[in-house]
Amino acid sequence: MNLDSVEARRYIARKLKQRKALDKIFHGIVFLATMVGVVFLIVLLTKIFRDGFGSLNWNFLTSFPSRFPSKAGILTALVGSIWIISLTILIALPIGVGTAIYLEEYANKRSKFYNLLVVNIANLAGVPAIVYGMLGLMVFVRLLQFGNSILSGAFTLSLLILPVIIVASQEAIKAVPNSLREASFALGASKWQTVSRVVLPYAIPGILTGAILAVSRAMGEAAPLIMVGGAGYVGFLPDSPMDVFSALPLQIYNWTSRPQTEFQNVAAAGIIVLLVLLLTLNAIAVFIRNKYSYRMD
DSSP states (O other), X not given: OOHHHHHHHHHHHHHHHHHHHHHHHHHHHHHHHHHHHHHHHHHHHHHHHHHHGGGOSXXXXXXXXXXXXXXXXXHHHHHHHHHHHHHHHHHHHHHHHHHHHIIIIISOTTSHHHHHHHHHHHHHTTSOHHHHHHHHIIIXXXXXXXXXXXXXXXHHHHHHHHHHHHHHHHHHHHTSOHHXXXXXXXTTXXXXXXXXXXXXXXXXXXXXXXXXXXXXXXXXXXHHHHHTTOOSOOOSOOOSTTSOOOOHHHHHHHHHTSSOHHHHHHHHHHHHHHHHHHHHHHHHHHHHHHHHHHHHO
């Protein structure tokens, strides 16, 4: 056997051992980082459920806010959040998906206008929420004179989550194989028929994934709602989108700012309600996404 070939094999074996060792070290670091986040999440949820479970009952869900912790309820904030999130989804999802369809299927990708749009949409996804709150205050509350209403809050949160929905929808549309488009065109379908009946149904699972993340972010935001005039205390249920509103994040923030220990427990109960509402909406979206995924398979 040639001596050079033996040395080469030894060198290769040594390098493979080094790479395997580095791979194990990197795997351990990533696993440790993941476990740190999981441990802190478990500790946080444990404290929340321990403090808030005692205050969580039917009277808490059906009562109005009060300056007495034993009588304080979350009904107006819960109804306000449902109003705002429902309107936000109705506003942001069609606009976001429509924008993504235009950018991926109709726009000239070599034009400067397309590049300008893509860059600015990506940048808007990283803008702090308080900036959107200031924009909503200036445009929806004052310029359009919607006032401190549910509609102002919904439009503001729609602006907040639009970039996330657009980017996620673009990636989902890009993932649709071109062979499906070509097959549709070969059968005589028009551009819109191909987009609406082939591309969009195939991309819905990815679009809903982005929508889940966006709605989850919107549901927990308090800063934009504070800027557009969301109240920490509302003594009546809203009847229309133009009514003054409260929301779960605002009500929780109001309770946590109180010095009494009892209000901290009530705030923990409000966080549990917010988590349940968030998980319920996510479960519905995941169910719809999986249903379309099975249909595509």
